[in-house]
Amino acid sequence: MTREIDNSITFPTRLGEYEILRELPGGRSYAAIDGAGRSVVLKRLAADCMLGVALHPHVRDRLLRVRELAHPGVANLIGVEATAWGSMLVWEFVEGKTLEELADELSSPSDLSRLAEEVLLAVQSLHALGIVHGGLHGRNIIVDARRAVKLTHISPLLYDDPRQDAQDVAAALAAIAAGRGWDQQPWEKLRRDAVELGVAGMRRRLSRVMEERTGPPNRVAESRRRRRLLAGAVATATVGLAMAGGVIAYEVRTRPPMPVPPRIAPAAMPDQSDVPTDDAAADSTDSQPAENGDAGGGQ
Numbered sequence: 001m002t003r004e005i006d007n008s009i010t011f012p013t014r015l016g017e018y019e020i021l022r023e024l025p026g027g028r029s030y031a032a033i034d035g036a037g038r039s040v041v042l043k044r045l046a047a048d049c050m051l052g053v054a055l056h057p058h059v060r061d062r063l064l065r066v067r068e069l070a071h072p073g074v075a076n077l078i079g080v081e082a083t084a085w086g087s088m089l090v091w092e093f094v095e096g097k098t099l100e101e102l103a104d105e106l107s108s109p110s111d112l113s114r115l116a117e118e119v120l121l122a123v124q125s126l127h128a129l130g131i132v133h134g135g136l137h138g139r140n141i142i143v144d145a146r147r148a149v150k151l152t153h154i155s156p157l158l159y160d161d162p163r164q165d166a167q168d169v170a171a172a173l174a175a176i177a178a179g180r181g182w183d184q185q186p187w188e189k190l191r192r193d194a195v196e197l198g199v200a201g202m203r204r205r206l207s208r209v210m211e212e213r214t215g216p217p218n219r220v221a222e223s224r225r226r227r228r229l230l231a232g233a234v235a236t237a238t239v240g241l242a243m244a245g246g247v248i249a250y251e252v253r254t255r256p257p258m259p260v261p262p263r264i265a266p267a268a269m270p271d272q273s274d275v276p277t278d279d280a281a282a283d284s285t286d287s288q289p290a291e292n293g294d295a296g297g298g299q
Contacts, residue, residue: 012084015032015042015081015083015084015085015088016081016083017034017035018032018033018034018035018040018042018081018083019032019033020032020042021033024041024139025098025100025139026139028043028044029041029042029043029044029153030042031093034090038092038093039092039093040078040090040091040092040093041090041091041092041093041152041153042081042083042088042089042090042091043088043089043090043091043153044085044086044087044088044089045080045086045087045088045089045156046156046157048157049087049156049157050087055080055087058158059156059157059158062156062157062158063077063080063089063156065130065131066131066154066156067079069129069131071125071126071129072150073122073125073126073148073149073150073151074122074126074150074151074152074154075091075092075094075142075150075151075152075153076091076092077089077090077091077092077154078090078091078092089153089156091152091153092152094142094144094150094152095142095144096142096143096144096145096150097142097143098138098139098140098141098142098143099115099119099138099139099141099142099143099172099176100137100138100139100172100176102115102143103138103176103179103180106176106180109177109182109183109186110210112173112176112177112180112182113206113209113210114210115143115147115149116169116173116202116206117203117206117207117210118143118147118148118149119141119149119169120169120199120202120203120206121149121203122149122150122151123136123151123165123166123169123199124199124200124203126151126165127162127165127199131154132159132160132161132162132164132165133151133154133155133159133164133165133168134154134155134157134159134164134165135153135154135155135157135159135168136151136165136168136169136172137168137171137172138172138175138176140152140153141172162198162199163194163195163198165199166194166195166197166198166199166202167191167194167195169194169199169202170187170190170191170194170202171191171194173187173190173191174187174188174190174191186209190202190205190206193205
């Protein structure tokens with residue numbers, strides 16, 4: 001990320017150790033440089049992620065799981081920071097273009113189908129680790145120069161239905177096809193059927209569509225490629241989880257867990273008697289804004 005500050009910004013150019021460079025598309029997130037010179041993204045936490053001045057316990061537990069991920073297709077969650085703007089998630093900055101930005105470079109529906117296959121594969125491997133993203137859209141799916149896909153800004157809210165991600169990816173693909181003026185029928189049908197198909201079913205349907213357009217692929221080579229991708233993701237994540245477990249255990253013995261904003265005093269954390277019941281947490285989730293991206297999405 002280039003260290004070029006947007007002089008038109010109307011917000012502070014520094015928050016604690018972070019030098020704010022620019023606001024990212026979609027709002028609520030900012031490209032920044034931390035005190036160690038790393039490129040990061042600061043993402044504002046929605047009000048329904050907080051309980052008073054501290055993280056809601058359920059949100060804190062989910063963020064701990066996300067931070068422990070060691071997945072090559074998912075950006076790293078570095079931590080949570082209390083700032084003058086409220087609590088911010090600190091994410092690794094991922095080099096590349098968002099799916100939304102890349103749309104203009106796609107020359108045909110077949111290009112979109114091939115890219116969709118990589119996106120769905122990344123989402124499927126995330127689900128294999130027991131995590132649902134919960135806020136996918138065209139701005140938090142990043143594609144690098146090699147067309148490798150990386151997901152960022154996993155929602156801190158409580159999502160556990162993989163069909164949510166299937167719906168969100170299908171909607172993003174349909175929006176790209178509409179923006180390019182391509183035939184809407186197959187993409188709209190994919191969007192309507194996303195809940196029933198799930199991520200794996202969407203991949204199978206796209207493969208059939210690609211075969212109709214370009215002929216059957218080299219199935220042996222394709223099967224080996226997919227197995228390598230999934231096996232590599234799971235193996236990397238397994239090792240990372242084991243390492244993270246040791247780190248977390250050490251941190252529990254020596255200092256408070258990371259997702260509690262470091263500038264919030266421990267005394268501000270609620271008593272367990274104040275924690276909402278599961279029904280209340282569910283009501284809070286149901287009352288969240290219609291667009292998930294405001295809570296957790298968008299680089």
